[in-house]
Structure formats: structure tokens, C-alpha cells
Amino acid sequence: MAKGSGSAKAGGSARAGGAEDIDGLLERAVHEAVAARPETLDWVLDGGASLLAASAERWPAVSRALLGYAERAVGRCWTAGWRPADLVRVVRRELGAAHLALAVDLIAAEGRRHPAAALDRRWHEQLRELAVEVWWESDEQYLGAFAERHRQDRFALATTALELLRCWALLPPVNPVGPVPGGSAPRAGAPVAGEPRMLGRIRALLAKAESTEYPEEAEALSEKAQQLMAQHSIDEALLAAGAPAPDAPAALRIGIDSPYEGPKAMLLDAVAAANRCKVVWAKEFGFCTIVGFDADLDAVELLYTSLLVQATAAMSREGGRKHRDGAPRTKAFRQSFLIAYAARIRERLTAATEQATSDAAAGRRLREDGTVERVADAERLLPVLKAREEAVEDAVGRMFPKLVSQRVRVSDGEGWAAGRAAADRAALNGRSGAIGR
Template sequence: MASTDQPVDELVAEAVGRVLAAPAGGLEFVVDGAASGLAASVERWPAVSRALLAFAERSVGRCWAAGWRPADLVRVARRELGPVQVALAVDLIAAESRRHPAAALDRRWREQLRELEAEQWWPSDEAFLGEFASRHRLDRFALATAALELLRVWALLPPVTPVGSVPGQSAPRAGAPRADEPRMLGRIRALLAKAESTDFPDEAEALTAKAQELMARHSIDEALLSASGGPSADDPGAIRIGVDNPYEGPKTMLLDAVAAANRCRVVWAKEFGFCTVIGFDADLDAVELLYTSLLVQATAAMHRAGSRKHKDGAARTKAFRQSFLVAYAARIRERLADATERATEDAAAGRPVHGEDGGADGVRLPAPGGGLLPVLAARAEAVEDAVGRMFPKLVSQRVRVSDGEGWVEGRAAADRASLHRGSGRIER
């Protein structure tokens, strides 16, 4: 039992320690007792707020050192807990981020913080818990409970393979993305946003096809720039992309199709709800953008098809939707492979790489003396080597199709989707 004279820092550390040591069977009882100790005194609540933020900053820093990144920690909170803990996770990440100047964060790290809206909004650390409780209509006990549950989940995370530099440390040799988003990505992002917002399928297809064309050409430009000794990232890197239930298997197949078309590889960590994509920087950007857009299209098409009845009048089932998405991913793989092959043939033949501007940023890039194909082959080998170093033990996993009608409709929907591009397998 905590004494009223006990320093608040010790009180917080003791409460979290008890929760971490609790067996799963008696966890609820231990959490209740620890939360009661933290929330017992309204007078000490501001001091608890300051101490809890300080403790959480250290906990988050340990997660960074273990290979986790901001979006990962929020995804874990969403999968394991509830909306209050998700909001709290964002704020605790924002609190830890105050320790690092922007220059100490790589581009994708900064993008994740921006997308999460992880920034300090509370006036002081002493006021944080009180302000958070007001925002979310919580009493002290409920908030202390949520904080302890979140810190326990984060503390029990195992180390994962890093996919970038840790704030404040030098970037690793492989996978250091450029400091700023390439200009081409802005154009691609705008095209995909228009494709997702339009009510006209033909317009969406044309916009997405144009975006895919720019992605393929940008990737080739980056390969040539690197081969010619230009200022391009010359080692493969990696990113993580969340893949959540339902239908996580078919969604991973779709991601793998997009990744393979962009000369990347995918490794699925099913237990954590994410995939690691390994490839060169420009290709990783393309994968993330196109997968997100195609997933929106696939989900919308699945819901439209699922709202109808089977030919025998029965309601469509989970098996139908699973088969629909598997077929959609398989057909997208074929279409993307064709588009990538065409773009590569055009570039190898010396036809213009960027129809409007020439090469990267308006500069036409000639192929090196040995030609484009050896450059691309060398990059593919580098990606394979990176996969082997990062994940020395991998197994393949099959995804079953159990509804023929779902398969047919999924392929038809993929034919109506917007794109162009490889082939690969899901690995874990």
C-alpha cells in the first residue's frame, strides 16, 4: 500500500511495475489496485500527471530502441485496447517526440507523426491528465486504468526488425530515406486523391492509371540516377504497412502484388498486424501510395458486390468476400505486371521516360553503358540480399479460395480498377 509521503515518481513506477508483473489471470484485480493508488488524491493528481508522462517517455523510447515506430505503437493500441488508449498513445508519443529536433527524425518518421497528429496540445505536464480526462469525459480512476493498460501492452512488445533510424541516432546504412518527399510524389498523391473522390469509374481509372505510370517512370529514373552516381539512395530500405482484419490474408496478397510490381518484397507479421516492405526508397513510396488507393477501391467494390444476393438467392457470406478479395489481388497482380513490363521495355528502348517533363525533375536520364536491364537486375538482387539479412527465416503461406462466385466477381472488379504493374509471394 502506497504511503501519502511516498514520492510520486516512485508511486508511478511501483504501480506500473505491479501491472507488468501481474499474471494474466489476475491482471484486472492488479490494475484496479494500481489505478486506485494513482487516482486516490486529487491534490497529487498534477504530480502524478508529470511523473506518468516522464515514465511514459522512457517507455516509448525503449520501444523505439526495440525497432518500433510511431504508427506501430498506435496500431498495437488499436488492436489490443480501445479508443481511449489509442488517443492516449498518440499523446504519449507526442510527449516523447519533444526530446528530438526535427533534424533528428527521418522523413517517414515525421510523416507518421503528422498523420497521427501527434503534437503537444496540453499547457503543461502537470495539467496533462486533467485536460485529457476532460476531453474524453473520464474520471481519474478510469484514466489511470487506461494508462496502465497501455503501458503494459507496450512494455511486453518484443524487439522487431528495424526499418529505419532511431531518433537521435545516425541513420543505418541501408534504407535511409531522403530528407524531403520527392516532388513527383506530390503529383502522384494528387492524382490518387482525385481518383478516390470521383463518382465516375472511368475518370477514376484514368487518374489511377496516370498515377501508376508516373510511379513506374519515377522508379526507373531513380535506378538510372543511382547507377550514374547521382544523389540517390543506393541501398534498399524498408517500411511497415498495417494490414488489419477482417480479410487480412487477401489484403496482404494485394499489398504483395503492388510491392512485387514495384520491385519490392513483402514479409507479413500476422501477430502484429503489419507487413514489412523491403525495396528502394522511391519504390517504397509508390507501394504505400498505390496500395492504400487500391485497398479503398477493392473494399468499395467488395461491399457493392456483397450487397447483392447469390444466384440461388442466398445472402453472400464471409467466404464470398474472402474469395472476392483474393481474386481481386490476383488479377491486380497480372495487370500491374503487364504495366511494369511495358514501362521497362519503353525505357530500355530509349523511349521518353517522362512524357511531359523528360527524366527526373525534368532531366532526361540516359541508361548507363550496360543498359537499363542490368541496373534493374542489380537492384532486384540487392533487395533479395536485404530480405535475407533482415529476415533469415521465412515461410510461405497460402490463402484459400472457397467461393467460386466471389472469385469471378473479384477478378471482374479488378479489371475495372485503375493501375498498371509484378509477381511474388507472401512471406512470414
């Protein structure tokens, strides 16, 4: 009953018609939605949305108030450690596709406060991948234009907005994985706009590898890209070790979507381990945090994406067939398939990493043109890599002082065998990037 009287009071205030009244009405509607119990949430949302959408004349003021409120709400999420891709991922998991367009727009509205130089490279990449842009002409016209674009009436759109703001307001703080926009300048050595030239070279190789119809050519291109990525990581390690201000581990988050979250997290862990990174899985939020040095984080993100696509395609092909006894293959088969795939990929990437490191320690360096040169300071490599591994371990310990391990279960022998076979066939490359070493 207390929530009902609060809504009535908010409605009476709104009828006065002032801009401050609309701001207060929106704030109270969000507050009541956040505080609502599950059994009364629908009723509270309906009441708040009805008041916000009651008048076409007030709708421009509601539009302006929403974007102003969103700037503060999204900014609080950044301060709490969340990033653009995280907020969109949470909306997709908790609310569904109908809320995604509004989420992206509210992130765009908040982004108007920050110059491009205040954002690190990975933040820019997330904004680009999400297609974040301020497309509306004025804040007062935004909701009307959005409703027309997505064919929603005022009540439905007001409900969507309240559900979205409630979802974000309930998010707890998480460990930050980079600088907060407007909080401070990116630290020395942090990712900046643009990417290393070597990654551009690797992207070109891998794009060619995936476009060719000849497996032998694709394998050769992928192998060359793999060697270049390994050398890039080693070069970065040696360069950073000699810098006046030594580099430090960074972090990024990668989404882990259902189904089969456990095996997917295992695959990510396999890729990360081969690239001298550590993975911490937050199952309740649908993401993993990867801790490592920037060059290695790039490799993890790009290779994992490629291998997951390959694994999913292979699993779909094998899962659509029947068991030897004619029975259809089940979820247990697919789960076991992906676990085996991840385990075999771990073996392959670990072997590749050991070979690349051994070659570099012996003083052999691969140039971009494919020739090999001698490295004068090769004796420094192993101590440098050891120090970086220890730095990553220390960073994980500081960020996540309480960790537990989780086991996954293999319950289908055919799925295990098929998964290992598919991993043996997998190309260690990706559509958009790097490879393991």
C-alpha cells in the same frame, strides 16, 4: 499475495507526498501490471490505479511522473524497432479506441526530446497522420486537462494509463525499418523531410482522376500517373547507380487489419512484387514489412491503400447481394472475392511493370509534359534493375533469416469470379499517391 503487499508498500511510500515517491509509485504500479498473471491482472490494475488516483492534491505530481515515465517507455520501443504508427496500431488491436488518444499524447511527450532533423521523412509522415502534438500547457496540468477533454475520472484515466504502458512494455523487439530518433543521423540516401517533386505531380494527377465524373478522363489521368511513377522509379535507379555511395534497400511497415487479413496481405504482396519489393507478414502484430528502394516503397504504400479501398467497396457491394440460388452471400464469398481480386491485380500490375521496363530499356522516356524523349544510357537499365532486385533479396535474407510461406483457400466460385471482375474495373491510382508500374 506478493503483489498485494507490493501495492501496499507503494501506497505507504506515496503517502509521504514527495515527488520521488510518486515516481516510484508509478514505476511499481507499471511493473506489477507487467508481471501480473491473466487471472490477477484486473485486481492488480485496480489496486495500482486506486493508489495513483487516490488524492486530487497529488494528481499533478502523478501527471508529471506519467509523462516522464512515458518518455523512457516510448524511447525503449523506438530502440526495439517500433515506430509511431506501430505503437498506435498495437493499442487499437489490443486495447481499443479508448486508449488511442492517450497513446498519441505519450508519443508526443517523448517526441519533445528530438529535433525535427533527427527524424526521417516517413517518421514525420506518421506523426502528421496521427496528429501528434503537445497541446497541454504543462506536464503537471496534463492529466487534469486530458480527463476534462475526454470526460474521464481519475481512476478510469489511471487504469487506462497502466493498461497502455503494460501493453507497450510487453512488446518484443522487431526488425528496425529506419533510424531511431536520437540514435544516429539518417543514413545517406535515406528519406528526408519532404518528398520528390515527381510525387507531388503524381498526387495532383490522381486527385484530379478521382474527382472527375468521367471514367474515360479518370482512366487517362491514371495512366499518365502510372507512366510517371514508373519513370520516376527508373530514373531513381539509374541516378543511384552512378552515385559515389550507392543507395541501399530500405523498409517500411503497413498495417493489415482484420477481417480477411490473408487476402489483404496477398493484395499488398501483389503491389509490392510489381514494384520490385518484398513483403513479410507478421500476422501476430497486424503488419507487413515491405523491403525495397525508397521510390518503390512510396509506390507500394500509396497504391495498396487505394486498391484496398476499392476492393473493400466492391466487396461490400457484391457481398450484399444473394447467390444465384437466393441464399445470402457468406464470409467464404468475401474471402474468395478478395483473393481473386489480389490475384487479378497482380496480373495487371505485372504486365504494366514489364511494359514500362521494356520501353525504358528501348530508350524511350516519358517527360512530365507527356512527350517522349530518347534515353542515352538505356543499355544500363536492365543490369541496374537486376542489381536492385538482388539487393532487396539480400536485405530480406538478413532481416528475416527464417521465413515460411502461407497459403489461402478459395472456397466460393462466385466470389472468385466477382473478385476478378472487380479487379479488372479497378483504377490503378490512389487518393494520396502513387501507382504500380
